[in-house]
Amino acid sequence: MRFIDPHIHMSARTTDDYERMAAAGIVAVIEPAFWLGQPRTHVGTFIDYLSSLVGWERFRASQFGIRHYCTIGLNSKEANNEALAEQVMDILPLFLGKEGVVAVGEIGYDDQTEAEDKYFRAQLQLARDLGMLVQVHTPHRDKKRGTTRSMDVAIEMGLDPGAVIIDHNNEETVAEVLDRGFWAAFTIYPETKMGSERMVEIARRYGSNRIFIDSSADWGKSDPLAVPKTARLMIERGIARSDVEAICYRNALAAFGPGGQFREEDWLTRQPRDERLLYLGNSVLRGQEPRVDELPAIPEFDERQIVK
């Protein structure tokens, strides 16, 4: 089985993670632009960060046989520094048209302040003007209300629900998101947000229509193998294979595909041109790519891989 992790902050992860992800069958990832754990203070650091998402990090992923895409936006936390936010809004258009930028994101609410609302709306407008998809981060606190409000504002700003991915859902939010025609993504976190066990129950109850999962792994405690591990658990608990494939691969492709930048052929076919992207000329897949019909093993963390 192949997997997509449509929300993971690879810049914060190690090469060991990339190796284990490739071995576990992850073929493509989407890295949303987010904050770095502490607020940035200059627009220049935003520029360098966004340029690494379309440049270096994508290249680094390619070394491990994983296709890397990103979403570009001003995150809700840093929208609260209005002087800086204005400058960031000015430079976003420079990045939104780049190759492999699959959506405007991750944007939305954190504390649900006025400033957050202002820049969420401005970016929704940008997405509408450019005909781009939107990836919405829903808040940790006051989540249910924040999720409803995110969808209200998206519709108010003229976005088609089918072009908006609502992320970090839970049992309390999913029904409304699906009822209103948005995509519902779930972040599988070891302790907060959503655990694999709970996800199995959601799959049982809601099926696989417009639902998919991601790891949102970043610089905090999180698991870059959350998608394949949850897939394994779902299979073990008797969820139909076709539903598991939809939740862990096909629906992410269907959600992000219409932007034209997220194409299955990118990872199914290897163009001769792409081979030149490989540093030292070696693909890291080395025959590890699992057959489509089998569930790849979840690799153990292996200390011997550290050769420093």
Added chain:
Amino acid sequence: MSPVELLGRMLAARLPDAARAWLANGIDRCNAGIADRDLYLLMSGVSRHVGKESLALTAAELAAASASRPGWDPRDWTLDQAVRVYLLCASTSDGALMSGRLDRLCSAADIGELVAYYRGLPLYPDQPRHALRAAEGVRSNMRVVFEAVAHRNPYPSEQFNEAAWNQLVLKALFVGSPLSPIVGLDRRRNPTLARMLRDYAHERWAASRPVSPELWRCVGPFAAGPVLEDFARLFERGTADERQAAVLALGEAADPGAAQLLELHAPITPRAGDSALAWERLTAAGT
């Protein structure tokens, strides 16, 4: 015909109608003196409009390219790369303005864009002004970006000082990149580079790691005294490719010791007629 006119002609013959119209509009805006911000937006969307297929130039077009700009070899260029360089060149003929725009474009570029901007180096106005930009490309960790400067690009051999040139050649070996596509490789050989390459070979030998046979191409003309010991080692312990490389390299040495070494180890090896071609064959065999 100027290289930029030639690019326009190559593209017109290949782009579908919609993309050709989009490009014509972009070129009109560039010719009219486009603002920086508009140029950056135009550039950032290029691949979405024209795609990334190979330019697939004919032999006649490649000949026309090198006639219009000696050393220019766009055989590996893609449509999006050609369009980026075409638009950029149309946007200004002022070297300082071009250099500032390149800095800004490169600071926000994706990988495909970086490759295009570096491949375009031989076509920009005020050539010497872009040497630091080119050296920045050589410093890249991304092999494809490094090769955009290093391979089939006459710019480094024309504009790099000796230190920068030597770093380029040494780095090519470090990242496993072939030497033969480097334009001006033979012309820019120098004793310092030969010393650096021998030190590098000794390091690799000490670690029991292979050494690219191509390395000796830059050492050959300086093969004398202790350098000959390296060649003796190639003959005695090297692979077939390494022995072939030693023969080719020593063929360019003036020192009588080199001739003796050749006589001793390769008395019946026919001398290569075209040594550049023979080195290329060695490159192909090694990759």
